[in-house]
Amino acid sequence: MTNNGMTITAVVMAGGRGERFWPQSRMHCPKQFLSLTGDGETMLQKTVRRLDGLVQPEHIYIVTNAEYLGLVQEQLPAVPAENLLCEPAPRNTAPAIALAAAVIRKRLGDAVMLVLPSDHLVRHEALCADFLSRAASAAELGENLLTVGITPQYPETGYGYIEFTRAEGMPVGVYSVSSFREKPDAETAQQYVASGRYLWNSGMFAWKASTYFAALKTHLPAVHAIAEHLSDACDTPEFDTVLKAEFPQMPSVSVDYGVLEHADRLYTIPGSFGWDDVGSWPSLRRVAKTDTNGNYRSGDTVTFGTRDCVLVGGKKLMAAVGLEHIIAVDTDDALLICDADSAQDVKKITEMLREQGRGELL
Amino acid sequence: MTNNGMTITAVVMAGGRGERFWPQSRMHCPKQFLSLTGDGETMLQKTVRRLDGLVQPEHIYIVTNAEYLGLVQEQLPAVPAENLLCEPAPRNTAPAIALAAAVIRKRLGDAVMLVLPSDHLVRHEALCADFLSRAASAAELGENLLTVGITPQYPETGYGYIEFTRAEGMPVGVYSVSSFREKPDAETAQQYVASGRYLWNSGMFAWKASTYFAALKTHLPAVHAIAEHLSDACDTPEFDTVLKAEFPQMPSVSVDYGVLEHADRLYTIPGSFGWDDVGSWPSLRRVAKTDTNGNYRSGDTVTFGTRDCVLVGGKKLMAAVGLEHIIAVDTDDALLICDADSAQDVKKITEMLREQGRGELL
Numbered sequence: 186m187t188n189n190g191m192t193i194t195a196v197v198m199a200g201g202r203g204e205r206f207w208p209q210s211r212m213h214c215p216k217q218f219l220s221l222t223g224d225g226e227t228m229l230q231k232t233v234r235r236l237d238g239l240v241q242p243e244h245i246y247i248v249t250n251a252e253y254l255g256l257v258q259e260q261l262p263a264v265p266a267e268n269l270l271c272e273p274a275p276r277n278t279a280p281a282i283a284l285a286a287a288v289i290r291k292r293l294g295d296a297v298m299l300v301l302p303s304d305h306l307v308r309h310e311a312l313c314a315d316f317l318s319r320a321a322s323a324a325e326l327g328e329n330l331l332t333v334g335i336t337p338q339y340p341e342t343g344y345g346y347i348e349f350t351r352a353e354g355m356p357v358g359v360y361s362v363s364s365f366r367e368k369p370d371a372e373t374a375q376q377y378v379a380s381g382r383y384l385w386n387s388g389m390f391a392w393k394a395s396t397y398f399a400a401l402k403t404h405l406p407a408v409h410a411i412a413e414h415l416s417d418a419c420d421t422p423e424f425d426t427v428l429k430a431e432f433p434q435m436p437s438v439s440v441d442y443g444v445l446e447h448a449d450r451l452y453t454i455p456g457s458f459g460w461d462d463v464g465s466w467p468s469l470r471r472v473a474k475t476d477t478n479g480n481y482r483s484g485d486t487v488t489f490g491t492r493d494c495v496l497v498g499g500k501k502l503m504a505a506v507g508l509e510h511i512i513a514v515d516t517d518d519a520l521l522i523c524d525a526d527s528a529q530d531v532k533k534i535t536e537m538l539r540e541q542g543r544g545e546l547l
Numbered sequence: 548m549t550n551n552g553m554t555i556t557a558v559v560m561a562g563g564r565g566e567r568f569w570p571q572s573r574m575h576c577p578k579q580f581l582s583l584t585g586d587g588e589t590m591l592q593k594t595v596r597r598l599d600g601l602v603q604p605e606h607i608y609i610v611t612n613a614e615y616l617g618l619v620q621e622q623l624p625a626v627p628a629e630n631l632l633c634e635p636a637p638r639n640t641a642p643a644i645a646l647a648a649a650v651i652r653k654r655l656g657d658a659v660m661l662v663l664p665s666d667h668l669v670r671h672e673a674l675c676a677d678f679l680s681r682a683a684s685a686a687e688l689g690e691n692l693l694t695v696g697i698t699p700q701y702p703e704t705g706y707g708y709i710e711f712t713r714a715e716g717m718p719v720g721v722y723s724v725s726s727f728r729e730k731p732d733a734e735t736a737q738q739y740v741a742s743g744r745y746l747w748n749s750g751m752f753a754w755k756a757s758t759y760f761a762a763l764k765t766h767l768p769a770v771h772a773i774a775e776h777l778s779d780a781c782d783t784p785e786f787d788t789v790l791k792a793e794f795p796q797m798p799s800v801s802v803d804y805g806v807l808e809h810a811d812r813l814y815t816i817p818g819s820f821g822w823d824d825v826g827s828w829p830s831l832r833r834v835a836k837t838d839t840n841g842n843y844r845s846g847d848t849v850t851f852g853t854r855d856c857v858l859v860g861g862k863k864l865m866a867a868v869g870l871e872h873i874i875a876v877d878t879d880d881a882l883l884i885c886d887a888d889s890a891q892d893v894k895k896i897t898e899m900l901r902e903q904g905r906g907e908l909l
Contacts, residue, residue, distance in 0.1 A: 208866070489895040502881040502908060504570070504896045507889020511873070515882055519864040520875075522884055527869020533851040534866045546864060 192296040193321045194244040195236050196285040199303040204535045205465045208519035212547050217304040218256045222473040223483045229303045230260050235310050248281045273429045279443040280435040283408050287416035290394040297321045300390040306472045308459025316456040320391035323359050331391040334384025334453040335460045340374035343464050345386040349453050362451040384455050404447045408435050465528040466495050466512040519546050554658040555683045556606040557598050558647040561665040566897045567827045570881035574909045579666040580618045584835040585845045591665045592622050597672050610643045635791045641805040642797040645770050649778035652756040659683045662752040668834045670821020678818040682753035685721050693753040696746025696815040697822045702736035705826050707748035711815050724813040746817050766809045770797050827890040828874040831857050881908050
């Protein structure tokens with residue numbers, strides 16, 4: 186509940202099939218279902234635990250797909266079965282959020298939706314919950330679209346950026362978004378960070394279900410029309426049929442590109458709570474404990490003259506000698522060795538394996 | 548037989564415990580017993596096959612130790628059991644060769660000994676046999692100590708060098724050795740190669756058993772005295788007792804340092820037959836087939852943006868991305884990932900494992 190009494194719901198996006206953590210992540214078990222930091226708690230579980238005290242379990246919705254439904258049920262037994270929403274086909278974030286908004290509007294009339302990725306990490310969890318609470322309150326004030334911006338710590342080129350300015354008529358700490366910027370090159374990222382006018386785009390959002398419907402109507406009418414059908418059918422015997430028939434007809438479009446970049450009442454709350462999207466193997470060095478030489482190590486590893494590496498051992502000893510900036514990940518049926526600067530090219534390997542008909546390794 | 552009728556024997560040194568090919572080489576199965584080039588023939592087997600037509604199997608002697616005796620018997624069934632000589636303790640090359648010389652002198656009176664490492668590779672095997680034949684002939688001419696020098700192809704810093712000069716009164720192509728040089732630094736190696744006066748020290752030698760005994764008497768009298776006892780006891784019931792009691796009393800010293808550096812009638816025959824000591828993982832790129840990006844690959848490997856690497860896959864897929872100059876070797880119980888320039892530091896890992904009491908991995 187916000188201070189004013191509107192229900193706060195959370196919509197956790199857990200349908201992603203990310204391959205950037207291959208070979209540990211697989212088609213049948215992507216990143217959000219793994220405990221990459223080795224503490225036994227998966228990223229999805231961390232995401233939901235972070236909502237303790239802010240969102241009731243019965244108001245937590247998970248958007249996923251049929252293939253991952255079993256993993257979600259297993260990892261999140263407290264979330265009601267009727268809140269697990271399966272996309273019949275991948276259509277990116279705008280339709281996925283529309284599906285959740287349709288269900289929430291039908292069940293609750295209206296409610297604040299906190300939209301959250303399921304595969305990011307947060308170091309200061311209490312601070313994060315406070316920011317989400319403030320975002321929820323600001324979202325409830327009107328037809329506002331809130332995005333949680335992160336005060337940048339360094340000129341990361343792997344994130345999108347948000348340009349922000351002072352906002353009139355909003356609570357202290359809430360700013361207007363004046364533009365979205367795609368992942369910048371190194372020089373541009375330096376300028377963004379130096380200017381003090383840019384935040385990282387965290388992919389965490391807050392708005393009322395009704396606000397999202399209104400924004401869809403203006404900016405993505407094709408999505409809006411189907412969302413109305415889904416809301417009408419929700420909790421009726423026809424829902425599955427309507428979902429399977431109409432959801433795949435939605436255009437595949439991200440909420441950033443399809444809605445937020447065109448919206449008027451777009452705001453951001455700049456936060457800093459040790460957020461990291463853990464976008465690829467090298468980022469484990471930022472978010473998890475490293476040894477005195479800056480190596481992230483898990484499993485049975487031994488090193489000599491090795492610095493700034495990510496070493497994920499499997500069932501055997503991994504010995505690293507004279508390495509710098511190398512990623513090595515050993516699993517039962519595949520071993521990846523990769524220069525940290527080439528981590529984005531891991532997908533070239535998975536593409537090759539797909540072409541070679543070696544789907545069992547994906 | 549040489550042209551003059553003296554028997555030619557071969558003494559193959561197969562007792563080394565080299566760890567530079569860890570984790571594929573192990574205490575219980577070092578490099579000479581492996582087929583590093585992946586053709587199924589071990590380096591020891593190649594060494595002996597190279598003697599076809601030059602040395603009769605009954606005149607081939609293998610110096611090894613009790614631990615490797617089974618491997619030698621299995622890999623060289625044609626070599627008579629009484630020619631497999633086991634050092635009771637490792638004492639480096641001068642005593643090992645003395646043991647063989649003692650047995651050969653007792654059995655044959657005198658004979659030429661071709662002394663050969665068991666873990667080097669030769670590309671042009673017929674040329675190599677011709678050089679060994681010429682070395683044997685020059686050895687038979689008198690109290691000559693012959694070493695096969697290799698015309699250097701590039702300024703290798705991992706080899707010892709031999710300085711040579713014209714020799715008086717010797718056949719064409721036989722030169723005097725004026726000095727031995729330890730492994731040089733890069734600049735010195737450049738100078739050696741540019742000067743045209745230096746050869747690589749191959750560790751292949753030729754001399755008569757009687758010549759070696761005489762050289763020991765002058766330069767290593769403690770080794771000589773025990774070698775005389777061994778020769779006396781050879782093929783008597785006392786041999787094993789004498790060997791076990793006296794061999795370990797010999798000083799541990801290399802033939803280069805203990806004998807050759809002080810000897811007078813020291814000659815070299817410069818050869819060039821694609822010789823390589825295959826001293827460490829990176830050298831596999833020199834001696835075995837590489838892909839178009841200069842990678843040596845064995846096993847199930849897939850690469851992207853990867854150059855000049857040595858990739859030895861195990862029982863699972865090995866994927867390499869963006870790597871340059873990296874060694875990766877996957878075995879059942881250990882995985883090595885190493886910068887090629889740090890290959891000599893692999894022994895730091897094996898030292899650590901020894902200290903940690905993890906001998907099963909050595």
